[in-house]
Amino acid sequence: MSEELSEILENAESAIADRNSDLTRSLCEGLHPADLAELYEDQDAGTRRFLVDTLGSEAFTEVLAQIPDTLVEETLDQFQPDEQREMLEAIPDDDLVDILQDVSESKRKDFIELLDEEQQDNTRTLLRYGEDTAGGRMTTQVARIRETMSVKDAIDHLRPDLESTETMARIFVVDENERLIGKIRLRDLAFNPWDTLIRDVLTEDDQSILASADQEEAANMLSRYDLVLLPVVDESNRLLGVITADDAIEIIEEESTEDMEKAAGISGEQSEESYLNTALYTHFRRRAGWLLILALLAILSGFVMMRFEQTLIDVYLLSLFLPMVVAAGGNTGGQASTMVIRAMALGELDREDTGRVIWKELRLGILLGGLLAVFIGIVAVFGPPAFGFSLPGNISFAKFGLTVAIALGAQVATSTVIGAMLPIGARAIKLDPAVIAAPAITTVVDVSGMVIYFTVARSILSL
Amino acid sequence: MSEELSEILENAESAIADRNSDLTRSLCEGLHPADLAELYEDQDAGTRRFLVDTLGSEAFTEVLAQIPDTLVEETLDQFQPDEQREMLEAIPDDDLVDILQDVSESKRKDFIELLDEEQQDNTRTLLRYGEDTAGGRMTTQVARIRETMSVKDAIDHLRPDLESTETMARIFVVDENERLIGKIRLRDLAFNPWDTLIRDVLTEDDQSILASADQEEAANMLSRYDLVLLPVVDESNRLLGVITADDAIEIIEEESTEDMEKAAGISGEQSEESYLNTALYTHFRRRAGWLLILALLAILSGFVMMRFEQTLIDVYLLSLFLPMVVAAGGNTGGQASTMVIRAMALGELDREDTGRVIWKELRLGILLGGLLAVFIGIVAVFGPPAFGFSLPGNISFAKFGLTVAIALGAQVATSTVIGAMLPIGARAIKLDPAVIAAPAITTVVDVSGMVIYFTVARSILSL
Numbered sequence A, B: 001m002s003e004e005l006s007e008i009l010e011n012a013e014s015a016i017a018d019r020n021s022d023l024t025r026s027l028c029e030g031l032h033p034a035d036l037a038e039l040y041e042d043q044d045a046g047t048r049r050f051l052v053d054t055l056g057s058e059a060f061t062e063v064l065a066q067i068p069d070t071l072v073e074e075t076l077d078q079f080q081p082d083e084q085r086e087m088l089e090a091i092p093d094d095d096l097v098d099i100l101q102d103v104s105e106s107k108r109k110d111f112i113e114l115l116d117e118e119q120q121d122n123t124r125t126l127l128r129y130g131e132d133t134a135g136g137r138m139t140t141q142v143a144r145i146r147e148t149m150s151v152k153d154a155i156d157h158l159r160p161d162l163e164s165t166e167t168m169a170r171i172f173v174v175d176e177n178e179r180l181i182g183k184i185r186l187r188d189l190a191f192n193p194w195d196t197l198i199r200d201v202l203t204e205d206d207q208s209i210l211a212s213a214d215q216e217e218a219a220n221m222l223s224r225y226d227l228v229l230l231p232v233v234d235e236s237n238r239l240l241g242v243i244t245a246d247d248a249i250e251i252i253e254e255e256s257t258e259d260m261e262k263a264a265g266i267s268g269e270q271s272e273e274s275y276l277n278t279a280l281y282t283h284f285r286r287r288a289g290w291l292l293i294l295a296l297l298a299i300l301s302g303f304v305m306m307r308f309e310q311t312l313i314d315v316y317l318l319s320l321f322l323p324m325v326v327a328a329g330g331n332t333g334g335q336a337s338t339m340v341i342r343a344m345a346l347g348e349l350d351r352e353d354t355g356r357v358i359w360k361e362l363r364l365g366i367l368l369g370g371l372l373a374v375f376i377g378i379v380a381v382f383g384p385p386a387f388g389f390s391l392p393g394n395i396s397f398a399k400f401g402l403t404v405a406i407a408l409g410a411q412v413a414t415s416t417v418i419g420a421m422l423p424i425g426a427r428a429i430k431l432d433p434a435v436i437a438a439p440a441i442t443t444v445v446d447v448s449g450m451v452i453y454f455t456v457a458r459s460i461l462s463l
Helices: A003-017 A021-029 A033-041 A045-066 A069-077 A081-090 A093-102 A105-114 A117-128 A151-161 A186-190 A215-224 A245-263 A280-307 A309-314 A318-345 A351-386 A397-428 A438-460 B003-017 B021-029 B033-041 B045-066 B069-076 B081-090 B093-102 B105-114 B117-128 B151-161 B186-190 B215-224 B245-263 B280-307 B309-314 B318-345 B351-386 B397-428 B438-460
Strands: A142-146 A167-174 A180-185 A229-233 A239-244 B142-146 B167-174 B180-185 B229-233 B239-244
Touching: A003 A021, A003 A033, A003 A045, A021 A045, A033 A045, A045 A069, A045 A081, A045 A093, A069 A093, A069 A105, A081 A105, A093 A105, A093 A117, A105 A117, A142 A151, A142 A239, A151 A167, A151 A186, A167 A186, A167 A229, A167 A239, A167 B167, A167 B186, A180 A186, A180 A229, A186 B167, A186 B186, A215 A229, A215 A239, A215 A245, A215 B245, A239 A245, A245 A318, A245 B215, A245 B245, A245 B318, A280 A309, A280 A438, A280 B318, A280 B351, A309 A318, A309 A438, A318 A351, A318 A397, A318 A438, A318 B245, A318 B280, A318 B318, A318 B438, A351 A397, A351 B280, A397 A438, A438 B318, B003 B021, B003 B033, B003 B045, B021 B045, B033 B045, B045 B069, B045 B081, B045 B093, B069 B093, B069 B105, B081 B105, B093 B105, B093 B117, B105 B117, B142 B151, B142 B239, B151 B167, B151 B186, B167 B186, B167 B229, B167 B239, B180 B186, B180 B229, B215 B229, B215 B239, B215 B245, B239 B245, B245 B318, B280 B309, B280 B438, B309 B318, B309 B438, B318 B351, B318 B397, B318 B438, B351 B397, B397 B438
Parallel strands: A142 A167, B142 B167
Antiparallel strands: A167 A180, A229 A239, B167 B180, B229 B239
């Protein structure tokens, strides 16, 4: 954020606190809707009311699409029906659909009825697509022309919708059944003689996506092929709308946040509000579920520990390395699952790659386990005597070090493979791989780590 | 990936395996450079050579910018100097700089000298900006005009560079010192009478970024303000170039991947290669560092456990809940750090918000700790007797349950606050917050959890 902007926002905050309408208006007038939305979102209900009254419907039209779900209805409700109509009609159709998805069902019906008939139809069609599909994200306000037009025809054809068309960077060429044939760039219109035929400048376009496809797939295509716009079509290749690069940015940010949160065992939809503006209860609800489940599962590790209590009492030095062996599994399993989950999210791993992934992680697990085994094994042989710890008479520190090394190596190798396999397994049974949270993997390999450690100890130390 | 594309790629794979040049050429001709790059990247060195020989320099020009760092030099080396010149001259300057950053220093010098003088100067200037800055990411191939021009003048002025200008969606208006005044949209040229003055259609532009700013800041601005292009300027507001929305997508994907990897204790730069194509040794190197450090730190937990060995022997049922109390801290600390790190990455948390974050996480920690304490406390009172476990005569299950509950509550509350504070602390000492990996937090709260558990047990159970 630039210093200038910070200063304006600070001054606006005090003007708002003083309920100084004129100053508030003059300070907020120049703000970008995104900044105004953040300012608005940070206020309490009374102050939000003051802002709505002071700035009016025009200022809030673009703000509406930028504020969190929970504030949309409250904000719209403070305007008169004719103001609401003006606001809703001025919002691009993809944002309008987002907004309508955020309000209660009865309100949605009321709001849609405020629109003119064409917009009503269009909105109802868009609302039919799932929120997370390409269709649910697209705008229908796309520039479309016929291949039989000349440059002059195309300019005349596009002129009436000049301001309502979301983007003109690409103009799509369709046949008489609205089927997508190709595209031209706006510069092809601007820089060619007016009698040039569209047919002669168009590029055939094979990059498009079905309206029913997942929004993440659309974002990945825009990213992979460095597209400005991705056309959205139906099963008959009829052009329905476009997804823009800034939609792709939003989709990718949302999906990344969700994946990170899932990986940390935070459940539910990512909150649209910022961290600080999300209610305490919402944070609580999203975190409590996994914590409870994992706490119950972790009691399994306790059972294993009790089962091997005597081993621990016989060679109490085993406690020194027990937490380390167990934790190393969680760490390495978490690394492996993160790599695999991320590669899946970026579309790098197909189902046929499963064997290659497991083979790679198996070798990696053996390498990492080997490294740790050698390193910590040496620590286990020479460390404890240096600190004055002792072992029962019949056990040498060499044997003890060997125990720690073998257990650690085995734990790291198995945990790496388990960490890689769990997300692959999740996908195979149609679960989101990211839902296999690192804490879940840690809990699983905590149990296996204890079993490995004590079993190796008993066998090598003949307990 | 569409079925059609998968089929072409499959057929191409077999044509390549058969060393069938004609079939390979005809199948690869229609491929998008991004798809051809992936196909190329998946082959062994001999096959890559075959592809280079078969498809030639023209096909590889656009592919160069899409293949991993490690293959760029090898690929370029297979062409003759005059082919290299043609390839390098045809690549947009931001991609060219990326490519030159990937080759050895001596080669870089050779390649730059192949370019014409203007491109040499331009490239050397761009190479001076850091790889992760706005300047290092921008393209200088930006459409720029003067405010005194008419629409006709502007069209004539822009026409010679029509094909080399990366994007014309926004055309920037500069004064005689190249200082940024504003911008127009290409549609303002296409749809206005030729004698319209640029001055009358321009929008003053206050969205720009310094060349020295971090690329992540540039991506966040493009995302926040839904921009198609973000102009990059120097300290005197002179227009140097632009960053495009598809650059922003790339930056956001890279940074998200890096943050996720860091959060899992995977160190070093994110590999440009895909997961499967990254060498085993590279994976190994990136994961081994943290694993070793954390393994050594985890021995601290072992020290604590040994120190309290007698407590464990006195009330051996304490083992049943020890792993759970310890793990709950790691889980809740990991959740808190993930939320805070992500909020920081999205630019939501300023330095002044530190107090609010800690206050929020403290209350959350107490709520989550309270919930788990009540729930697992009840399990601890009624569970063990149901399974036939017993306690030393002087200790009741009620007291035992109280011990588990208090220890768990305290562990969860402190871990939540620690998890939130570590990334904030990291930023305060100018470290990347994301580097405070979840495994590191787990290791820290493993130690504190053991201390809390045994201290609470000793005091409540009077051991």
